[in-house]
Amino acid sequence: MTASAAFRELQSSIELFSREMIALGAPAVIVEARSGAQVWKHAAGLRNAATGTPAGPDDPMVMGGVSRSMLAVSVLKLAEEGILVLDAPASAYLAPADIPPGGAAATIRGLLADPDSGRTDLLLRRVVEVLRGTGYSEVLARDILDPLGLRTVAVYGPEPIPPGVVHGYVQLNGKTVDVMETGALGSRGAQLFGTVGDINAFYSGLLGGKLVAPSSLILMKGSVLAEYGLGLDQWQDPCTNGNYYGHAGDVPGYGVMSLSSADANRQITIAVAYPPAPLAEAPSAVALEITSLAQVVLNAGCRFRFG
Incomplete structure (x- = not known):
């Protein structure tokens, strides 16, 4: 396809970011941008540093907090069916052994509204599993993957790690190690690949309204003044004077940022296997850079189409 001058400028910005990340030691950078029916993909670096296999644009990567949006869909579908009450405590649906210390009073709504998804997602997943009577992988397939025809999204355990997944790395005791060998991603089942x-x-x-009722989507988006709803982040969209929606994912070894215009006509997802660094509590500085780049890309979408 013939790219406009504006899009060539945008493409150059993404490729420059990618080259900079690789130069800093990032194993891989993968991007997909969409404008209407037009799609542009980019991949750089290695899928697996041990084998030297190049990364491809369709390689799965750890999704981090992006999986919160998917979990919110399953929770809200339970609420739509009258099986779950959002303002009820999670403890109303769980055995005492499943409730972490201090978590007895937390409501389902409060857990979904907590932007620190790492602390709450396993608890919410357990609620979903109990109320559906099956494992989270099966719930995910029924609620999201099968209706949308998605084939690469998988739970990190109990299933094997998907073939072709991009490996991330961290530094432990002065050595660079595969993050999946460290336990830093949490217990198996704590993360999704996609x-x-x-x-x-x-x-x-x-x-586009294919997964939850309009009332549930409103809850997910949150209020105009809120930065975070029930499973969705929002950022200002200067193209429409509305909002972008999506989620960031920042976990040891990986960062993902996904933004979509409200009508999903403009989208970008950027996934980076971070340059290896020691484990830290604070978000990676690269995560903030990814978020900024994603907004720049979609803002530029006001003035270009891919074709």
């Missing part, structure tokens, strides 16, 4: 294409397709389906 491609940037499937992440974009998920948000397109969600914002």
